[in-house]
Amino acid sequence: MKKIIKRYRGFLFVLAAMILLILFNQELGLKTLRITGNSVKEMLLVIPPIFLLLGLLDVWVPRETMIKYMGEGSGIKGVLLAIFIGSAAAGPLYGAFPVAAVFMKKGVKFMNILIFIGAWSTTKIPMFLFEIAALGNTFAITRLLIDIPGIIIIAFILSKMVSKKEVQALYENAASID
């Protein structure tokens, strides 16, 4: 029980702040509450399948397979797969982090994980259709064409900035989560 309270203390703190907000500024407080309710609804719509799929991936896909296709030495194949999986995903960026943890456990190359995160954040295929509908072809296609090299460059810079030891520590941390 004590452990649970400790883990959720941040949440309890914000929750208490929100109750105070409702007491002092009802209009803003209730608006916050309504928007939070909408976020929860949206979360329920996109989050469960992501976690189900990552659970299945973790159990069914052998480490060797993941290493072969996305590990060290997977080359361009690994990069393309990382972009494809990230782009095909649904849901906000924070849903990508637990998936990245499973990738770490499965021995996916760090650079490919970073590319995957980048693709998930900004080149999502379903979102691209929304973007075309809302902002037009030129806007959406231009952005996509800049984003693809952009996420690869960002992933490259990041992977050069960390040492092998730091990456290894992250992989060990990911393995200990489960």
Add this chain to the structure above:
Amino acid sequence: MDSYIFYGLAIFLLIFSFVKDKKKTKMALMKAWKAFENILPEFLVVILLVGFLLAILNPETISKIIGAESGWFGIILAGIIGSITLIPGFVAFPTAAILLENGAGYMQIAAFLSTLMMVGIVTLPVEIKYFGKKISIIRNILAFFFSFIVAIIIGMVVA
């Protein structure tokens, strides 16, 4: 819409997995739950904070400060707003279209959308949990500056 496809896919694979191996399926479900519960505390904080942020920042307010004539000040401000807010894409794009109609500039909107998708200040605690402080912070900073490159190019191509 795409979330239904994912539900369908997840349920289909789950049934398939269950038929093939009940024990493994149970393990997969346990892992799914554990992975979820692992980020739940940060998640709940994020969701409440975002609710509060969106309650303060409505489209009219945003539109006013990132008009087409707001220049670099507007672009940077748009980038900052995008960095701290967290709006689902299917809300963000129509919102961006409304902002444009209300006088926001293309470059400002490009910076806003790009940081919105790539930079996550409120989700930083979740990111740090998996990627550590160094990488998470640098990734967000790089993505922030990259968004201005996106804005400049969009400005040249579209506007």
